Amino acid sequence: MEWLQQLVNGISLGSIYALIALGYTMVYGIIKLINFAHGDVFMLGAFIGFYAIARWDLGFFPALIISMLLCAIIGVIIERVAYKRLRNATRIAALITAIGVSLLIEYTVIFFRGASPEAYPEVLPNTSISILGASISSQSIMILAVTIVLMILLQFIVHKTKIGKAMRAVSHDADAARLMGINVDNTISATFAIGSALAGAAGVIFGVYYTRIEPLMGVLPGLKAFVAAVLGGIGSIPGAMVGGLVLGVVETIVSALGYSLWRDAAAFVILILILILKPSGIFGKNAREKV
Amino acid sequence: MLKVNNIDVFYGNIHALKDISLEVNEGEIVTLIGANGAGKSTLLKTLSGLLKPKNGNILYLTQQIAGKPAQTIVKSGISHVPEGRRVFSNMSVEENLELGAYLRNDRDGIKKDIDYVYELFPILDERRKQLSGTLSGGEQQMLAMGRALMAKPKLLLMDEPSMGLAPLVVKKIFEIIKTVNSQGTTVLLVEQNANMALSIADRAYVLETGKIVLSGTAKELQESEQVKAAYLGGL
Ligand SMILES: Nc1ncnc2c1ncn2[C@@H]1O[C@H](COP(=O)(O)OP(=O)(O)OP(=O)(O)O)[C@@H](O)[C@H]1O
Ligand SMILES: [Mg+2]
Numbered sequence: 001m002e003w004l005q006q007l008v009n010g011i012s013l014g015s016i017y018a019l020i021a022l023g024y025t026m027v028y029g030i031i032k033l034i035n036f037a038h039g040d041v042f043m044l045g046a047f048i049g050f051y052a053i054a055r056w057d058l059g060f061f062p063a064l065i066i067s068m069l070l071c072a073i074i075g076v077i078i079e080r081v082a083y084k085r086l087r088n089a090t091r092i093a094a095l096i097t098a099i100g101v102s103l104l105i106e107y108t109v110i111f112f113r114g115a116s117p118e119a120y121p122e123v124l125p126n127t128s129i130s131i132l133g134a135s136i137s138s139q140s141i142m143i144l145a146v147t148i149v150l151m152i153l154l155q156f157i158v159h160k161t162k163i164g165k166a167m168r169a170v171s172h173d174a175d176a177a178r179l180m181g182i183n184v185d186n187t188i189s190a191t192f193a194i195g196s197a198l199a200g201a202a203g204v205i206f207g208v209y210y211t212r213i214e215p216l217m218g219v220l221p222g223l224k225a226f227v228a229a230v231l232g233g234i235g236s237i238p239g240a241m242v243g244g245l246v247l248g249v250v251e252t253i254v255s256a257l258g259y260s261l262w263r264d265a266a267a268f269v270i271l272i273l274i275l276i277l278k279p280s281g282i283f284g285k286n287a288r289e290k291v
Numbered sequence: 292m293l294k295v296n297n298i299d300v301f302y303g304n305i306h307a308l309k310d311i312s313l314e315v316n317e318g319e320i321v322t323l324i325g326a327n328g329a330g331k332s333t334l335l336k337t338l339s340g341l342l343k344p345k346n347g348n349i350l351y352l353t354q355q356i357a358g359k360p361a362q363t364i365v366k367s368g369i370s371h372v373p374e375g376r377r378v379f380s381n382m383s384v385e386e387n388l389e390l391g392a393y394l395r396n397d398r399d400g401i402k403k404d405i406d407y408v409y410e411l412f413p414i415l416d417e418r419r420k421q422l423s424g425t426l427s428g429g430e431q432q433m434l435a436m437g438r439a440l441m442a443k444p445k446l447l448l449m450d451e452p453s454m455g456l457a458p459l460v461v462k463k464i465f466e467i468i469k470t471v472n473s474q475g476t477t478v479l480l481v482e483q484n485a486n487m488a489l490s491i492a493d494r495a496y497v498l499e500t501g502k503i504v505l506s507g508t509a510k511e512l513q514e515s516e517q518v519k520a521a522y523l524g525g526l
Binding site: 166169177178182 | 341378
């Protein structure tokens with residue numbers, strides 16, 4: 001049952017894309033910025049998890065939580081320092097700033113620890129479980145479970161809590177949200193915090209699953225998660241989840257068919273196709289019904 | 292209750308409000324009428340903290356509110372029903388009402404006030420789970436008003452509630468404005484529909500290209516030749 005195994009691999013990879021894509025899409029939804037530094041927050045998350053496990057001897061879950069918390073703080077700092085003053089600037093100025101922040105993070109990490117890769121310690125038991133004749137690693141199952149829990153938690157925050165309602169209100173109409181008494185600046189910060197925490201979680205999961213991390217590891221997954229967000233419909237949370245999973249599965253299928261050299265190209269072919277065929281993405285709204 | 296003293300508001304170098312002063316007393320309905328582009332919305336946005344005046348001050352009860360952030364102003368009891376309604380169309384009617392009570396923490400009180408809004412606007416009760424973007428224009432106006440009332444305002448700012456609505460719906464909304472006012476909420480009503488506005492207001496101001504050109508009791512303005520010619524013409 002080769003295909004089932006491939007499907008599980010694809011979903012594992014896709015969950016990582018989806019977790020990163022959520023941050024892209026939430027930030028875009030609220031301030032219309034493609035935060036190109038987001039992939040680097042993912043990288044920082046992977047390194048924080050690495051140090052937590054390898055240096056401080058923590059287990060997977062404490063490392064995951066520490067990484068998420070620190071990434072949330074880093075995300076808020078990035079927003080407050082670099083993006084906040086650009087709220088009313090042109091989009092291109094904000095985009096260039098985002099690329100600048102991305103390079104700054106990457107090369108700051110290289111400056112302090114060098115560019116060499118690091119091998120993630122094995123923190124999760126790695127046994128194979130046989131399901132329907134396919135051998136599936138217990139790690140994949142764990143990763144999937146963590147991703148699902150995080151997504152349910154996110155849905156709960158966005159739909160049921162006050163801060164989640166504020167986030168949806170601000171992303172729909174910031175001035176109307178102000179008139180409700182919502183503090184727009186704090187709401188934007190909260191969005192960065194949540195998106196960055198998810199990227200941090202994705203970093204730790206990536207490290208555990210693929211075992212090799214390095215300072216430029218955020219670039220490609222970051223771009224692909226961006227593609228996943230566009231595929232799902234940028235600004236849409238369910239879209240980012242579905243887009244990430246679809247992209248992961250497609251990449252794995254492309255590899256499994258023997259075209260592994262084309263794996264990375266697949267994401268960008270999808271991006272081009274979606275921009276031609278349905279620029280608003282799978283879950284995208286075609287037009288905003290703003291008055 | 293509200294005293295605006297000599298405020299100037301700019302958009303870049305566009306001088307939108309020029310040396311505006313006006314006053315709203317507790318319990319009144321005061322209307323502000325004027326043509327397109329006169330600066331009516333700009334004035335309301337300045338009062339609710341979306342815009343900052345360059346000069347002048349705004350005294351509300353005992354505090355200066357000019358340039359304060361919107362959330363402080365909402366908290367102090369001023370709610371603004373914006374032009375074009377601006378309901379959160381991606382959310383249900385009930386979620387919109389809950390957002391109106393964003394700064395409140397009294398669960399029971401909020402529940403009671405949601406019921407009160409449904410009593411004022413029974414149609415919203417029928418639509419409570421519906422996405423507000425799918426409501427009719429009149430229903431959206433009612434929702435915007437209900438949402439503002441959820442903050443328990445002492446002063447309600449309303450920007451052209453009659454815009455784009457059928458006469459019957461406008462009548463209904465103006466009746467509710469009167470009801471809300473009689474229950475103790477002071478109202479500052481911006482309108483182009485001068486006839487309707489003057490019929491329910493106690494006092495009125497006329498705004499023209501950023502300046503107040505006329506003021507008086509609603510009755511005086513209804514009879515003023517100048518107002519008749521410019522705003523009540525043909526009616
Ligand atoms: N965001 C803005 N940037 C620049 N100028 C603006 C902006 N908003 C309003 N103005 C200008 O300020 C002036 C007053 O506009 P305002 O919206 O207050 O008018 P109004 O009396 O509410 O008109 P209407 O009845 O059409 O709603 C207009 O000349 C308008 O062009
Ligand atoms: Mg206006």
